[in-house]
Amino acid sequence: MKILVAIKPVPNPDEKVKIKGDGSGIVLDNIKMVVNPFCEIAVEEALRIREKQTGEVVIMTIGPKASEQQIRTGLAMGADRAVLVEAGTDLDSLAVGKVLAKVVEGEKPDLVLMGKQSVDDDNNQVGQILAAVLGWPQATFASKIEFAADNRKANVTREVDGGLETIEVTLPAVVTTDLRLNEPRYASLPGIMKAKKKEVKVIPLASLGVDTAPRVRVLSYAPPKQRAGGGRVADVPELVAKLKNEAKVL
């Protein structure tokens, strides 16, 4: 099975982000970029599928040349090769979906895997948009993926509110991965050195002929309000009074 895995570089969630003075974005200087954790789960799943049934795992991403670092993480985990669509500016979800669709049309995979959302913007829509642009079935929030013997269909268990839902999709399809699908492996040191020699095909965004004009404009970023420290109450009546009058939840 040939699997295309879309990954997104995101600011390291372990670091504190600062918002630019003019509110136009976050300060990215000196912030380490990492593979979006949900996308790492997608890479891991693709590798496990390949280990079970052979095939090829191809990573794709859209971003500046520096995104090669995150691509190398996927290659070091074990992916076979990668495609980088080189773009200088951030694209909105629709543009990303359309650009990914172009890559998918060129690569003709049996399955596209990607994280259900990226932890920077939390939009949770690129997988859905990609499936719509391609006209493919989609299965989002996957916590389990099983294939029919002939690989023409897959049963995907989805994490939905209050339970699990299992749906059948015809391949090729777009599947987005949820947190509990698997635990991604570490990139081993020999894997990191092998990744150096793997092919990363760079495609200039302009060469794809996709209209990537933004439909969404970010007006401003603001940090969440700082939480005030907790207080102690003397007794239950005081607690109830505070819940009524201050928190206004009773």
Next chain:
Amino acid sequence: MGATTELTDYMGFQGLLTDEEKLVRATARQFVNEEVLPIIDHHAQNETFPAHLIRKMGELGFYGPTLPEKYGCAGLSNVAYGLLMYELERGDSGLRSLASVQGSLVMYPIFAYGSETQKAHWLPRMATGEAIGCFGLTEPDFGSNPAGMRTKAVPEAGGKWRINGSKMWITNGSVADVAVVWAKTDDGIRGFLVERGTPGFSAPQMKGKWSLRASVTSELILEDVVVDGERSLLPNVKGIKGPLGCLTQARYGIAWGALGAADACYQTALEYALNRIQFDKPIASYQLQQRKLAEMVTEITKGQLLALHLGRLKDQGKYTFAQVSMAKMNNVNVALQIARTARTMLGANGIMGEYPIMRHANNLESVYTYEGTHDMHLLIVGQEVTGISAFRG
């Protein structure tokens, strides 16, 4: 300690790293965050060894990673190896010691001094952690002066050697499948691979340490141990330069590693100082505490740049053992001072296992005197700059 953090990089030294070096560090950091930090205090408190990590570290290629791929190793740069040691020691000096000994003190001499058969037999198994090694040089009466060792190896008929003697303070000793034992012969000091289970060879564990409690330290006892020369004797080195060459490798790793422990202490103290309120202000707002933090981050930064430059020299084959001595001496010394200072900033909390500081401080007490004491490294650098040895007659 809740939130995970990134390493301290005041001068942006990571901008000088290759992509592979960055990825190696990221893997090691993630491994330490997920597999080491949640369990290490428990092991140190109970003086137990987290043996389950041996294979996990092997699977990730943490042992002998600078050695070539043909032996199952990663073929990394020395800088990448140093970054690995930094992150491992941020977890615990004992864990870094395990990897240092396996890679620099056992796999390195087999690689540098062993026969092709010895290399092919041991290196791939040691790279994965299937086999563990230890390094027997120090003796009860010979620490800084290893050339005075009493352990003797005598040739016997049929290409055999008979070894008698004892070694002390041997990391990994009781868990090792093979020991690199250095012994005196008529032909000078030679290295022997002595396998676990060889009659007359035992490795009792030394208990009761107040430092490196999550690491195994042992004696090696060799009573009429007979080994096969072809299988056991490292053919390609004679004299004290054999073991000293290994120590140079390990000391280089320690120069990086100690900074990892220092970084953990510094970050813990910084976070604590920002959150600890006394007299209605965070203690980080007081000048005395700021001075401590500023000095800590300055020493960590200097140490990183020193280690990085040394690593680049080593990658080019242009370094000297005295430069390695300077880096080990300086970086371990500053790490120990940082750990002690961080302890003062946390007050009573600083002595608790909930924070990593006291464990690191106690570990660094060992690191300060092992692999060449701080004082010996001063004398090595002193000899280098004066041309006069203060310790050799």
